[in-house]
Amino acid sequence: MAAEPLTTEGAEASPAHSDHSEPFTLRIRRYDPESGDAPYWVEHTIELEPHRSVLEGILQAKGRFDGSIGIRCSCKAAICGSCGVRINGQPGLACHTHLDKAKRTSKDGVIEIEPMGNMPVIKDLIVDMDAVHWKKVQRVTPWLINKEPIPEREYIVDRESMVDVTQTMACIQCGACVSDCLAMEVDPLFIGPAALAKSYRFVGDPRDAQQYERLKDLAEDPHGIYDCTHCFKCIEACPKGVAPMNQIMRLRRRAGTDYHIVDRNNGERHEAAFVQLIKNYGLLWEAELLPRSYGGPSWFGKFHPAAGQELLSSLPVITKSVLRRKVTPMGALKPHKIPAEDLKQVKEIYETVEGRDQRLEFNLYISGTDENNDGPVSERVEATGDANAEDNA
Amino acid sequence: MKVAYWPGCVSRGFTPELHGSMAKIAPMLDIELVELDRACCSGAGVIAEHNQELADTLNARTFALAQQVEGADLMMNICSTCQGAQGECQERLDASAEYRGHVNETLAKYNLEYRAGLANKNFLWVLVEEFGLDNLRERVQRPLTNLKVGPFYGCYIVRPTDRLGIDDENPRDTYLGLVIEALGGTVIDYAGSHKCCGFPIITMNKEASLKQAGRHLGDAVDADADCLVTPCPLCHLNLDLQQPLAERTVGRELNMPVLHLPQLVGLALGVDPKDLGLSRHVVKPTAVVDWSTSVVAGVGAGDGAGW
Numbered sequence: 001m002a003a004e005p006l007t008t009e010g011a012e013a014s015p016a017h018s019d020h021s022e023p024f025t026l027r028i029r030r031y032d033p034e035s036g037d038a039p040y041w042v043e044h045t046i047e048l049e050p051h052r053s054v055l056e057g058i059l060q061a062k063g064r065f066d067g068s069i070g071i072r073c074s075c076k077a078a079i080c081g082s083c084g085v086r087i088n089g090q091p092g093l094a095c096h097t098h099l100d101k102a103k104r105t106s107k108d109g110v111i112e113i114e115p116m117g118n119m120p121v122i123k124d125l126i127v128d129m130d131a132v133h134w135k136k137v138q139r140v141t142p143w144l145i146n147k148e149p150i151p152e153r154e155y156i157v158d159r160e161s162m163v164d165v166t167q168t169m170a171c172i173q174c175g176a177c178v179s180d181c182l183a184m185e186v187d188p189l190f191i192g193p194a195a196l197a198k199s200y201r202f203v204g205d206p207r208d209a210q211q212y213e214r215l216k217d218l219a220e221d222p223h224g225i226y227d228c229t230h231c232f233k234c235i236e237a238c239p240k241g242v243a244p245m246n247q248i249m250r251l252r253r254r255a256g257t258d259y260h261i262v263d264r265n266n267g268e269r270h271e272a273a274f275v276q277l278i279k280n281y282g283l284l285w286e287a288e289l290l291p292r293s294y295g296g297p298s299w300f301g302k303f304h305p306a307a308g309q310e311l312l313s314s315l316p317v318i319t320k321s322v323l324r325r326k327v328t329p330m331g332a333l334k335p336h337k338i339p340a341e342d343l344k345q346v347k348e349i350y351e352t353v354e355g356r357d358q359r360l361e362f363n364l365y366i367s368g369t370d371e372n373n374d375g376p377v378s379e380r381v382e383a384t385g386d387a388n389a390e391d392n393a
Numbered sequence: 394m395k396v397a398y399w400p401g402c403v404s405r406g407f408t409p410e411l412h413g414s415m416a417k418i419a420p421m422l423d424i425e426l427v428e429l430d431r432a433c434c435s436g437a438g439v440i441a442e443h444n445q446e447l448a449d450t451l452n453a454r455t456f457a458l459a460q461q462v463e464g465a466d467l468m469m470n471i472c473s474t475c476q477g478a479q480g481e482c483q484e485r486l487d488a489s490a491e492y493r494g495h496v497n498e499t500l501a502k503y504n505l506e507y508r509a510g511l512a513n514k515n516f517l518w519v520l521v522e523e524f525g526l527d528n529l530r531e532r533v534q535r536p537l538t539n540l541k542v543g544p545f546y547g548c549y550i551v552r553p554t555d556r557l558g559i560d561d562e563n564p565r566d567t568y569l570g571l572v573i574e575a576l577g578g579t580v581i582d583y584a585g586s587h588k589c590c591g592f593p594i595i596t597m598n599k600e601a602s603l604k605q606a607g608r609h610l611g612d613a614v615d616a617d618a619d620c621l622v623t624p625c626p627l628c629h630l631n632l633d634l635q636q637p638l639a640e641r642t643v644g645r646e647l648n649m650p651v652l653h654l655p656q657l658v659g660l661a662l663g664v665d666p667k668d669l670g671l672s673r674h675v676v677k678p679t680a681v682v683d684w685s686t687s688v689v690a691g692v693g694a695g696d697g698a699g700w
Contacts, residue, residue: 187601227594230589232552236553236554253443253444270596275440283402283433284434317637326675349499353444356446359446360495361446
């Protein structure tokens with residue numbers, strides 16, 4: 001469909017704009033599934049001050065040229081989370097992206113706006129949040145399950161333990177992280193970053209009675225916490241600094257290290273095997289890591305039937321890599337190590353840090369850096385839960 | 394220039410050709426490698442997932458060892474995953490003197506101390522920012538003319554952008570393309586260049602993992618690439634070593650050679666393909682190398698005779 005060029009004459013009917021307005025061309029993806037027609041792109045040139053938002057640009061195009069453009073929005077202040085779109089391929093809030101920045105990051109000077117990914121399109125820039133995002137949030141039981149007995153007055157909770165969950169509470173449910181999740185792209189059943197971050201909000205809350213059950217459920221689900229590929233897409237996408245991937249890693253830390261939940265997805269075993277191998281040798285021994293991830297972290301792990309089965313299914317790959325001398329039998333059988341003196345240091349570091357009463361986590365979202373913070377850092381380094389501690393049980 | 398060199402584990406384990414090819418080309422680029430052979434694994438994010446302070450302390454030890462290398466300009470790695478995992482720890486250590494002090498307390502008994510502000514760069518960044526593309530162009534002996542190369546970065550080197558120092562001044566998420574061009578090759582634009590290879594979940598959800606690898610390889614095939622190049626040995630494992638299984642998962646023939654970055658540079662510098670370990674890949678790079686003449690060519694590549 002042809003774009004309607006903006007002429008200066010046409011500007012008479014446009015909303016008032018200051019002398020500093022500039023023309024910006026938007027390329028918007030149009031699609032109406034009910035029409036039976038294929039998606040198509042339209043271009044509209046709008047005029048606004050460069051610091052104004054892409055959302056304002058879309059609304060001007062809608063007002064001036066085509067009232068049928070579909071976009072969902074409400075607060076225009078990055079609070080309500082309804083105007084999630086993809087701008088030049090990157091997910092974000094249309095109201096939170098300046099036109100000049102969007103133009104700078106475009107390929108050809110035209111700001112490209114698409115609906116979010118991983119969710120079906122209802123119309124144009126509006127996606128079906130219910131079908132994907134909200135369904136997944138519902139999946140993690142997104143409410144507090146009270147500890148019994150319920151106190152007569154309010155719950156008394158440590159300041160530190162609530163600080164620990166504030167990052168996840170910043171989520172405005174815009175779906176930008178879901179839009180860009182690379183694991184969901186190949187596995188639509190993956191619970192996904194937004195819902196898992198929401199889950200940590202309760203797993204990290206000392207008032208919640210079912211932290212173990214929540215973790216067990218998410219660890220055992222083949223599309224749960226261990227389905228995240230650690231690609232940082234959600235961290236990059238989130239307009240609120242929630243860093244969903246970091247929350248998923250915290251869920252894993254609690255499930256594996258604190259509660260020792262041995263799951264059927266090899267998540268805990270893989271982590272335990274990896275951590276143990278570095279302690280034993282200082283460097284990774286891949287030929288040992290793979291079977292132990294299936295069979296268990298000890299030396300005997302590779303003799304477990306699950307490890308044997310995996311070995312069998314990987315036989316074509318193993319044979320090829322041995323034939324090409326990519327992997328030599330000696331290389332597979334013998335670990336590469338660091339010198340004995342250094343290995344001793346590594347082992348001692350393991351013992352010192354793992355021997356602490358409480359695990360330390362330094363979260364920059366909460367603590368900030370020395371440059372932007374005056375307070376003593378001891379108040380900003382948080383100690384996070386230990387499964388053996390009473391308050392977590 | 395002299396660098397404190399961290400090769401990582403996989404470049405010495407399942408992708409030995411990476412460490413080998415780096416050692417081969419370093420002198421040709423006037424890079425003196427002082428190997429950090431006392432340092433331990435960066436943890437690849439998995440140790441941090443288990444215990445953040447443990448990962449921070451182990452990596453602080455590596456950084457401290459790097460700072461002890463006399464005359465070194467910076468620390469260099471050849472693994473996107475090491476870059477990302479070490480960068481994450483370094484961000485925390487650099488952010489707070491008190492936290493750094495706490496970590497250094499553990500290292501004190503070994504006379505080691507990490508001082509904030511170490512420059513730790515992947516070989517790709519060193520190539521563009523330190524060595525320079527003009528310099529690189531001058532050293533090219535055998536331009537990769539007609540070779541269509543798809544870049545594959547690896548997540549840890551492109552996200553999150555602020556931690557990795559990616560901005561208008563240092564568009565590090567475009568460097569592979571710049572290097573391919575400087576070597577005389579043609580950059581292939583395809584959907585998967587900045588996506589995840591799937592390796593981190595290969596033991597947890599093998600199907601999803603192989604689907605990711607298969608999809609990106611397939612996109613590169615559709616975009617008519619002769620090969621991919623990656624600065625990450627873990628991506629190489631999923632894209633090359635696992636490619637026969639990825640083919641099965643996505644139900645199509647792929648046959649896409651995947652080169653390590655130092656191998657691609659080495660080819661253009663005139664190094665013999667065998668010396669770069671190209672014969673060690675699971676997918677034969679026949680579209681890249683005519684083995685009978687050792688000439689790089691996208692068209693009329695040999696049939697693999699002489700292997």
